[in-house]
Amino acid sequence: MFAPRSSILAMSYARVGPSMARSGLIRTMPIARYQSSATEAVVPKSRIGQLIQQSKELLAFYKNGIKTLWENNKTAKALAVKVQEGYQLNRYEYQLVHHTKQDMRKLIPFGVLVVILPESIPFFVVFMPGLIPSTCIKDSQLEKQRIKLDKKRQEMSATIIRSSQVVKGISLDDFTSLPRFKKITQHYGLDFTLDKIDRRHLAGYCRFMGLNGLGTRGMLRSRLDRHFHYLTEDDQLLEAHDIDEMTSTELQQANEERGMRSLEKDDESLRSSLRYWLAVRKLEPNVPSGLLVCSRMFLLNANFK
Secondary structure: OOOOHHHHHHHOOOOOOHHHHHOOOOOOOOOOOOOOOOOOOOOOOOHHHHHHHHHHHHHHHHHHHHHHHHHHHHHHHHHHHHHHOOOOOOHHHHHHHHHHHHHHHHHHHHHHHHHHOHHHHHHHHHHOHHHOOHHHOOHHHHHHHHHHHHHHHHHHHHHHHHHHHHOOOOOOHHHHOHHHHHHHHHHHHHHHOHHHOOHHHHHHHHHHOOOOOOOOHHHHHHHHHHHHHHHHHHHHHHHHOOHHHOOHHHHHHHHHHOOOOOOOOOHHHHHHHHHHHHHHHOOOOOOOHHHHHHHHHHOOOOOOO
């Protein structure tokens, strides 16, 4: 027996902390990215000297990050001209264009921060990453973002799994099998279209997917629509791309963008979860965006090997 549809929808929401509400934590990297020099500088002994040196190093890093973003933007513009002439982007190029466009929107507020409060930027990286271009985020900072998001996702996943034990009719097993996933879509699909979901659930879905969870119902719905439009195009390029040739960084990024865990996962597990995602996306009828997010909550710790 299937549970009432309103009960199933209510299972898919979990409360998250205020830092997640201010901005999304997943901010993926463009292809070209500045890497700091491995040369070790002499560390001053005085506290003031250390602060001055750290400020200089940060400014140099951000300067080079902005320079990298500018070069990415020039490449993206050249690709846009080629697209108008009929050129088809490969996945590498599509990723660069997409993420550079996102980063360019952040350039002005980030530039203001660099001029006024450069020492505060590491704070903003953690708590308001939506303000920082990805070329100006260190790998260690990106890892901290993923750990922070994973903690929130784990809380939401645990909540929905506990709820499923009370509200009978849907469980983790319904999402690990393609035939059962299709059956769930046939029974509950209409309830999980974004225009049927209330603001509270939309905010939870945005946060789980690493997006900003603030805004009106319409803003949240548009945010999810844009993200899934991007994923749909990227999925098509992934189909034409050899997943076995993807690097660890590419696999981690692709999984995180789709609401799937990349921490403590080897490359083969990441490839398997991507292949299953692509198989789900081919189901008929199409799985609504809301149900895709709900399924990621159930499957967060699933092993697809």
